[in-house]
Amino acid sequence: MSGTPVxxxxxxxxxxxxxxxxxxxxxxxxxxxMLQVSHPVVGAGVADHSGFLADRWGRLIRTVRSANAFLGFHGEERGRQEAARLRELHKDIKGVDSRGRRYHALNHEAYLWVHATLYHGMVQTQRLFARPLTPSEELRLFGEWRDLALALGIPDHHVPGDPEAFAAYFDRMVAERLEFNDTVKLIIELDRRPLPPPPGWRLPSAAWPAIAAPLAVLMRRSSQAALPPVLRERFELPWSPSRALGFQAFTGVMRVLDLGLPSRLRIAPTAAKAMDSAP
Structure with missing residues (x-):
């Protein structure tokens, strides 16, 4: 890259x-x-150009590898290369959605929104299952997220300037821009079906449903709980006081376990491996 890196x-x-x-x-x-694909541009792009339905595990593995790269686990140069690759990849993702609206994946609002859900997800995961970030931690994490947004090619004037501005931006997007589109409906339908056995599954095929079915239920309930209530209603997702109490009990147990959990055991194996080899 030429010039001073952004x-x-x-x-x-x-x-x-x-x-x-x-x-x-x-x-x-x-x-x-679901937050990502409920944006009309993202939802249309995924519906028309993504192969995740035909290759769910492949798409998941490629997404994890890409995230490890642009999050810097393989070094800054590799991270910037991945950021550039993602922008190049999205240049040709464009078309007309089912409502006749033109879309382009590099639309600044849509590209920022996908990146925004990354920050929101990190903060919310800690709030639900571990220890909420302190104001100073949140400010530091936000600064890192903002720097990465610029490295991904999102113009500075589109990016919220601080966590308070981000919160207002996030609430506005949820209230005004996110929709119950066909891609959201497809994700909800897929969540009712466990993933097929992963590549390289060595146990008998009959053993996989016993593992996948309860995990699918847990993922579905956790996802519903993690959505803003207004989106649960908009997406017609079932929720009730009893489900809310059950989820609160689950997160309470997770937070207690977190108190004695070694740092290494908080990290996903793929990320841990990338961290170990990071320069």
Missing amino acids: GAVPGRGSLTWRYGADWRAVLTSRAVL
């Missing part, structure tokens, strides 16, 4: 590495995905 890619010691690699983010990942 923004910054996270590195060792960053809060992005600590919280972005937390395996408990899996429990809120479906909510993050």
Whole structure:
């Protein structure tokens, strides 16, 4: 790249590495995905150009690898290369959605929104399952997120300037821009079906449903709980006081367990491996 690099890619010691690699983010990942695809531009792009339906595990693995790269686990240069690759990849993702609206994946609002859900997910995962970030931690994590937004090519004037501005921006997007589109409906339907066995599954095929079915229920309930209440209603997702109490009990247990959990056991294996080899 020529000139002075814009923004910054996270590195060792960053809060992005600590919280972005937390395996408990899996429990809120479906909510993050629904937040993303409920943006009309993102939803249309995924519907028309994504192969996730035909290759769910492949798409998941590629997404994790891409995240490890642009989050800096393979070094700053590799992170910037991945950021550039993502922008190039999205240049040709454009078309007309089912309502006749033109869309382009590099629309600044849509591109920022996908990145915004990353920050929201990191903060919310800690609030629900561990220890909420202190104001100083949140400010530091936000600064890292903002620097990464610039490195991803999002113009500075589109990016909220501080956590308070981000909160107002997030609430406005939820209230005014997110919609119950066909891609959200597809994600909800897929959540009712467990993933197929992962590549390289060595146990008998009959053993997979016994593992996948309860995990699917947990993911579905966690995702519903992690969504803003207004979106649960908009997406016609069932929720009740009894489900809320059950989820509160679950998160209470998770927070207690977190008190004695070694730092290493908070990190997803793929991210831990990337961290170990990071320069």
